[in-house]
Amino acid sequence: MIKEGIKTFRKVLEVGHLPSVITCNCLLNGLLRLNFIDQCWLVYEEMGRVGIRPNTYTFNILTNVLCKDGNADKVNEFLERTEEGFDPDLVTYNTLISSYCRKRRLDDAFYLYRIMYRRGVMPDLVSYTVLMSCICKERRVRDAHQLFHSMVHQGIEPDIVSYNTLISGYCKEGRMQESKYLMHGMIGIRISPDSFTCRVLVEGYAKQGSLDSALNLVVELRRFRVSVSSDIYDFLMVSLCHEDRPFAAKILLERISQEGYLPKPNIYNELIHSLCRCNNHSADATIHSFCRYNNVIDALLLKADMVCKRIKVDPVAYKALIRSSCRIGQVREAESLMEEMLESDVLPDPQICRALIQCYCKQSGIDKAEFLLSFFAREFQIFDNESYNFLVRTYTEWRYG
Structure with missing residues (x-):
């Protein structure tokens, strides 16, 4: 279709008709979407040759072409050449700022940000959010937060993306108190945290070895009627298992299963591994022997639940169950497990x-x-x-x- 469009464009020029700038912009936009960068410039040059005057939308398309081509440096030259009769608008500046930020050229992005002000083009939410994201990637989240305050001072209301940008930045730096403060701030202005907010906070606490804080956060979010995704529950249960806390993971699984949560097969396998691992770590005292026995029984019950639900038990889980059954003297259970394992081609x-x-x-x-x-x-x-x-x-x- 685009090739036909270019042919038609040239035929119209050959017979002496001038297509409108809107028609040319449609053609340029189509070429840009298909990444036909060279063709974009050829059409633009044809427009200049036959006297079709570009408008602001044309220049915004061409700015996108330059940025997509990786030539952000040529943009300034292009703007200087075309500045007479053309005032770059907010879209132009945001396109350029985004391009510089993608290349981690923060100084150039802020140079354009200051130029905007001098020329009377006020940055919008997109301008600020793109800059904040780039600053956070440089691990300068406090500077990003100051920019956030400047944005609010200008009367621009933050959205979920701008809040998430800062929350994620603080979490990556291990500053969980500031992250949670921001979360409460967004809830206070009736912006509901989304799955991304929840995930970065939960993972942030987990990286600090504070799984209890992560669990408390989930409880708090549910109280605010925030939907917690199954991926977050999966992450929490696997993390609890890795910390040898299978009973906490099992309680969590039981509670959320009542709400329709369907665990992935690896969750059951992780629980079985963890229960058997805890069994291995126990001492020989009577009370601990009782706990060891119960651990294996819990693991076997989980395995039975998996089989009922037609969830495949992995080889490591079978091996852990057989070894643990043998340790507590349940040789018949171990035999049965080995037969089941062999039937499963393990x-x-x-x-x-x-x-x-x-x-x-x-x-x-x-x-x-x-x-x-x-x-x-x-x-x-x-x-x-x-x-x-x-x-x-x-x-x-x-x-x-």
Whole structure:
């Protein structure tokens, strides 16, 4: 279609007719959208040759062309050449400022910002937000906040994007108190935090090792009727599991599941890993033994829930469950899990072999241990020295002990 448009444009010129500047602008805009930068300049030169006078919209399109072509430096030359009879407007300046900010050329962007003022073109919300974003990327969030105050002083009302820009900047610098203060400020003027606001705050607290503050924030946001996305809940539960707090993650899962939340498969797997990991870290005292047992039972219940919901259990979860079942002496449960794992085409490893062999030996099941050792060697080519040594020691103790 664009090629046809260029052909028509040239045919019209050949027969001596002059298309309107609006028609030319439509053609230029189409070429820009398709990234036909060279063709844009050819059309512009044709306009000048036949005497079609460009308007402000034409120059804004061409400014975009220059910026898209990565020639922000040529923009000033272009504006100087065309300045007679053309006053750059707010769109022109915002396009240039955005281009400089994308290239992290903050000094040039602020130079244009000051030029705007001198020429009587007042910056708008877009101008300020683009500049604040660039300043935050330079880790100068306090300067960005001062610019924010200048914007408000000029009578420009901030929006969710300008608030999020500052909140994100403070979170990246670990200044959570300022971030939360800004969040309360936006709520105070009836701007509701969105999923981005929530995510950067939650991740900010998590990076500081303050997951409890992140959880409290979610509770507070829900009180303000802010929708919390499933991605944020996923992040919180995985983070709790990584901190070996599976019960907190499990309670959170139970609560939000009642509201229709559907966890991703990896959430269940993370919970199983964490429950089994906590089991491994426990001591030998009676109370801790009880806790160890309950950890494994909770992990097995989670696995059963996954199977009911047709969520795939990953290999690491199966291995963790088998080893943990063996540690608490639940060898039949471990056998059942291994059968289920093999039916799911998940292959065992030496650690599973070792856990089962040791469990059989401790429960006087030497015959089963021998059979399993042969089975692992024959079917999976697993020859585990520790398993063989443990079986030999058990034979010795049984015969001479």
